[in-house]
Each structure stands twice: as C-alpha cells, then as structure tokens.
Amino acid sequence: MGLGAIVVIGVEDEASCSTASQEASALLSQPLACFDVLGRSVAGRVIERFVRADVDVVSLLVLDGSCIVKPRFVGFKNVDVQIVSDVYAAICEKLKDYSRDGIEHAFVASANAYQETDLLDLFYFHRESRQAATRSVDCQGPLNLWVVDCSKADCSKARPSDCQNLLAQAQTSSASYFIREYVKRLMHPRDLRQFASDVLRGCCSVRPPGQEIKRGIWIDEGAEVHRRARIVAPAYIGRASNIMEDTLITRFSNIEKDCCVDYGTVVENSSILQNTHIGICLDVCHAVASGNMLLSLGRNVVVEISDPSILRANGAAWKSAPAKDRKRANNGTLFSRRKLKQQAVSELQPVAGSAPEPCGLEPNPIQG
Amino acid sequence: MMEVPENFDHSEGRTFLAELQPLLQSDRPRIVLDCSQVQHMDSAGIEMLLNCMGEAMKRDGDIKLANLSPVSAAILELMRVDRLFEVFNTVEEATRSFQAVTLPDVPQSLPWYSPGFGPDDLKSAS
Numbered sequence: 001m002g003l004g005a006i007v008v009i010g011v012e013d014e015a016s017c018s019t020a021s022q023e024a025s026a027l028l029s030q031p032l033a034c035f036d037v038l039g040r041s042v043a044g045r046v047i048e049r050f051v052r053a054d055v056d057v058v059s060l061l062v063l064d065g066s067c068i069v070k071p072r073f074v075g076f077k078n079v080d081v082q083i084v085s086d087v088y089a090a091i092c093e094k095l096k097d098y099s100r101d102g103i104e105h106a107f108v109a110s111a112n113a114y115q116e117t118d119l120l121d122l123f124y125f126h127r128e129s130r131q132a133a134t135r136s137v138d139c140q141g142p143l144n145l146w147v148v149d150c151s152k153a154d155c156s157k158a159r160p161s162d163c164q165n166l167l168a169q170a171q172t173s174s175a176s177y178f179i180r181e182y183v184k185r186l187m188h189p190r191d192l193r194q195f196a197s198d199v200l201r202g203c204c205s206v207r208p209p210g211q212e213i214k215r216g217i218w219i220d221e222g223a224e225v226h227r228r229a230r231i232v233a234p235a236y237i238g239r240a241s242n243i244m245e246d247t248l249i250t251r252f253s254n255i256e257k258d259c260c261v262d263y264g265t266v267v268e269n270s271s272i273l274q275n276t277h278i279g280i281c282l283d284v285c286h287a288v289a290s291g292n293m294l295l296s297l298g299r300n301v302v303v304e305i306s307d308p309s310i311l312r313a314n315g316a317a318w319k320s321a322p323a324k325d326r327k328r329a330n331n332g333t334l335f336s337r338r339k340l341k342q343q344a345v346s347e348l349q350p351v352a353g354s355a356p357e358p359c360g361l362e363p364n365p366i367q368g
Numbered sequence: 369m370m371e372v373p374e375n376f377d378h379s380e381g382r383t384f385l386a387e388l389q390p391l392l393q394s395d396r397p398r399i400v401l402d403c404s405q406v407q408h409m410d411s412a413g414i415e416m417l418l419n420c421m422g423e424a425m426k427r428d429g430d431i432k433l434a435n436l437s438p439v440s441a442a443i444l445e446l447m448r449v450d451r452l453f454e455v456f457n458t459v460e461e462a463t464r465s466f467q468a469v470t471l472p473d474v475p476q477s478l479p480w481y482s483p484g485f486g487p488d489d490l491k492s493a494s
Binding site for chain 2: 310311
C-alpha cells in the first residue's frame, strides 16, 4: 500500500486572507513558508517530516510567482517540484497520478503551518474512520492537513472542483483528527518571530542547526562573531552571518543566514531574516527585519527604510544596487563608522587647556 | 507648535527648518513638534531634528515631540533618538509640560516661614 504527500506553497489560509496577509506581502517578497527560520524554511521542515515518515513520494506544488523554488527543496529524495497556476487542478492531477501509480492514500498539506503530529497515526485514524478525506484540527480550529483516500474519492475521474469539494467536506465531516502536539500557523510575519522564539525556548522538537557554543547559543557554519560582540542565550546566528563589535544579540533573537549586524547595534527579541544588513548603532527591538523593511511588532507597522546605511538587503540584491546608494551606505549620513571612531578618539585625547592645574605646595595655613 | 511634514526627508526637511528657524532664534524657544502626519522619515530628517534640539538647548529652550505616528515612533526607536526627546501622546500634554516647569511667582513680602504659625502665635501660645 503506497502513501504520497502533496505540499502546497503560496496558497493562503481562509483565516489569513485579511489585513495580516497584506502586511506580510508589504514586508516580504515571498510566502512566509519560504523564509528561513533558524536555518530552514517551514516549507522545508514540512517536506522533511513527510520524508522522515517514509512517504513514498512527495510532490511540492508551488503557486506560480509566489516564490523561487530553491535548490534545497529539490535536494530531498523522492520530492518532485512543480510550478502551478491552479492549485486545486494540480492537486487533482497529482491524485490521479498517484492513483495510477498504485498509491491509495495521500497527505495534502499547506506549507503555511508547521505541525509535529505523528503522520502515521493520522493515516491510521483516517483508514479506520472509512471516509474519503480526513482533515486535521487543533485547539485553534481546522488545519490545512488532510489525508485523502484516492480510491474512495475516485480520483481518476475527478475534476478540480470535485477535489476542492472533497477537501472542504472533510472539514464538516464528523471524524476529524485532533492534533495535540505543537502547531504553528504562519499567517503573519509575527508568526515567524513566534516560531523562532518557540524553537529557542524548546517548546517544540525542532533544534537549531549549527554548533551550540554555549548553552542556548547556536552559531551556524561560517558565521563570524566578533569577540567584543555580546550574545545572550538563547539566540541563533545563521550561516555566513557577520556580527560586528559591540553588538548585543539578546532575548530569543535569531539572525538568519548571510546577514550582517553592524557596530554597536542591539537586536532584542527580534528576527533578522536572511540577507539583511543592519546598520550601526541601532536598536532593533521586538521586530522582524527583512531587506530594507522593518515590521515593528509592538506598533504593528511596516516601515520601509530608504537609507541603505540603516537597513538594506545584503548579497546579490545589494550588489546590483545603484553605486550612489552603495556609496551612501559606506559613508553613512548620521552615524557613520568614521564619525564614531573620530568621536571616540577625540574623547580620549586630552583637550588643550582643560587639564587640571598642578597643585602648588604652599604652606598649610593652619599649621603655618 | 509645528507640524512635521509627511515625508520628513532632506528636501522637505529644509523647508521645514526654514519655517522653524525664526522660532529657534527666539529667547528660550519652547517648541512642540506634532509628528502625527509623518509617514516617512530618513536619517537626514532625524539629523535635522537633533540639530534643532541642539539650537533650542543653546538658547535654554527645548523641543518636545507629540502625537507620534507609528512609523515615526518606530524609526525614532530604531535610531535611538526617542530617548533624547521628551515624547507626549498629545500636543496639549506637551504644551502643558512646558507650563509645569515654570515656577509660580512668590510675593517677596511673605516671610520665609509658614504664615499660619508665626512668632505672634508662639507668644500667644505661651
């Protein structure tokens, strides 16, 4: 008996089709599931869970234009990636293919939620309940994770609308599978922050990659941390990131891969998403930063920073930026590194005329 | 009280500074800046604010910020400038804070001790 899995990226939940998703699209250029959180994207983690559950084949359906299919998705064994324009038609097609290949059951999951349920237990529950599709739920409501019985659904003749109906009906059917384990829905960029915080707190089974150099401090491969930088556990520094001198990374913060936190900056209770350069002497507090966008979670506002010396995208995007911007970032405008160093040196140098005058050894008026 | 422009960058900031200059030149300038309209602020704008505060303080005055928009509040916090200014929820509160600092005039004729319990009271008590 075969078992397949279809993972969908780029389709929003019913609950997230609101202002939250607008904020997410304003901040981020691709779906939340594609962003690395502690070294790996949620989509990658969802696929990994199916691969570990010994599912025969995993199909990744990416909604056209929603994100770049990264090589690491292709890197999994038995995972095929497909860019689609109509998700339900693509699911229907995949189920037909599975049916043809002798696969009787398939998981259908959205990459927008990470759950730590026992997938085989879900499958056995579905088989015993003898229904066409079983949807999983948790204490917050239905989740986009189904098990579909290909033979009962008669997938070989199914149309996309039938497939959509089948998944929708599973919600109203009596037997839903209740997940008691850890679940994290990604509906808003703040969920990325919450997920990172949960992992660093040890609320779920995910462990950050890299080396745990001290208890609760994970440094991934190729990351450079200046010896004058201060990292307070728990925290994560991603691959090839650079933490400069006099910085402070604290309170469950995660710095993802290829980031740079420059001189004197404090990152507190924040997530710095991949390829982000944080300028010097800043306070990034209770926020999510990605490229030149900053989401202040306390104020619930997305701020676009036009000044590249403060916040900007790193890597390829920055290399293709206009020379004017790069020069501006190097010189800085308000707090340039050169200005700060000059200021520090001038403070150390004695100011002419301000030195205390030497005390004259005059006779003590009391003693005479 | 002056309203900070919606786009508080280099070009808009110069216009704003030109309008603010006469106030800064006065004796003990006490200025409240209403930041409710600010939707974009860059480092040139912040630098201008700091320069204005420096000028005001040289003349024994102060600049206070009121009614910060979420964007301006986030940027000021990011750049650690929020701690340099006194920030108020409303313009009225900021204006009142200036009045609270000035001490009421005490008539010179009053004695330094409590007028309710003077030397005459002591005599009558004995």
